[in-house]
Amino acid sequence: MKTTHKMFMGLIAILMMYAASVNADNNSATNVSNVIQQSNEQSVQIVTACDGKKKVIVEGYKEGEPMPEQKAREVAKLLTALMGYCEEEITAKIPETEIAIQLSINGDPFISVTAIEELPLVLVHGGKPHTEREKRIWAAELNRMIDTGYKIFHDPTLGTNGISCDMCHPNASNTHPETYPKFQTQTKKAALLRDMINWCIENPQEGKKLSDDDPRMKALEAYIISERTGVILEPGKH
């Protein structure tokens, strides 16, 4: 703790004096010129650490130009935080005006975080961002639940009279999950989506209602809600 603190103070001091490169990274000069070219002569300062694996691009300050104390503190705090993830190659951009910090991890496209405290959230899984593979697995798992719901919704077996939900609700239309919970005038009670699902199972389909934790109920909810992607939530709306 103490060493970090010392290093932190030291960083600020250095940054306020010349702030070109804190690290003895030989390539930092080339990095600087590269970025200057990329950003169309926009003035930036680049600070690197951790063997060049960490880079903070400070927009609005020319190379060698001293930063005000507050800015220097911000940069130092960010670098210190980044150094907690020494394995990863991270480039951070501090824009001149915006509050958000832009982060690129291991060459991935830049994403925005509003506070340095969000860093652990971005770098879950032991400091690794979500990989495309992970995202594919998650989507597949979610789709499996939605697909199960789709099948139940399009199948008369929930009822006893050969009728299925999709006959009256193509693409789950007029199921309005976004309006739940709401007061159901006919039953004189506030109801959740699942209550109305059960109502339609028991009445138009003359079936037995499902318990709240029945996987079929969960899957039905997953499918119905997925059909309303992007619709504004308006609980209570009639």
Added chain:
Amino acid sequence: MSIRKRKQDRKTENESLSGLNRREFLKTAIATGVFATGSGLITSCSSQTLVRQAEVKYGTDEFTFAYISDSHLLARGREHRFAKSLIKAVEDVNALEPQPDFVLYGGDLAQLGLKEELSLGKEIIAGVKPKLYMMVGEHDWYFDMGEVWREYFGKPTYSFDHKGIHFIVLNSVVVEDYWSKPKMTPMERMLFMAQLDNPKGRPFTVGKEQCKWLSNDLSAINKNTPIIVFSHSPLYKLYKAWNFWTDDAEEVQELLSTFKAVTVIHGHTHQALTNKIRNITFHGMMSTAWPWPYAPEGIPKLTVQMDRPDPFNQFDGTGWGIVDTLHDGNVNKTYKLWDRNPMIVSYDKVSTGRGLVPGPSY
């Protein structure tokens, strides 16, 4: 404004307010007519009245026919909710006083095209007292490609004349072969078609063969003869994802474009729908089985939507309907909604766009 128009307006009001039957209405209309004469209104537009009378001479008789549609019967006997609804519609039609000239059945008598379903339907629908004309829907057809339906009801494409109007019944649910290549069983083929929101669904067409038949049929008809076409799918393009759609609608519309008064009445959509494209007025039919939500896009401007149905009432948002033909061969269309006021879409409203505002209770 002509007396005739005013009478029609009153008729509209009277029926929607108190559900008067036709005979009662006639009494009311005559009474109102007498009243109008007494107040001297007739004199102020007597020349128009003469013109109207002259037109009547060359126009068609006014008459009423009824329709029942989209019952989607399952092979589960007369106690099943859909069978009960069809029975209710048949009883309602039989209670009309005076009786309509005929009844048109708008297709989808069966849900899965099974012989048991069609037999049950045939048995129930045979109960209507007026003459019955049948139209086919996709649910009747795609299990056995219409074999039983044709055995029971005859040809799906035909025309007939009634009191000066030429009526045409089409099979508008023709789709390209999606079943041979994947070697679908008859039931697989049927279920594929029965799913309204099937993302792989194929668009309905009237098809080349029937268009040829239609063009031939129409070639013998005088252009002043009013035409009423029955099609299961709407003969225009509303919403492809649910097959509220006929892919070659424009070609059929073109064949009808030279006639003076053309009305298309379609099933399939289970909701109140009104449209006008050039010379053609389009009306939807109610389903006896269940109402469908309105499509998320494509609803014609002239359509006044029904209120959302009450899920707690089996008969809400469903029903049957009547069509009153006018002397010029255009029609006033009435949706007979169970447990609600009837919804009347008069030709006057469709052609002027006036008065097409949602009612308080339909």
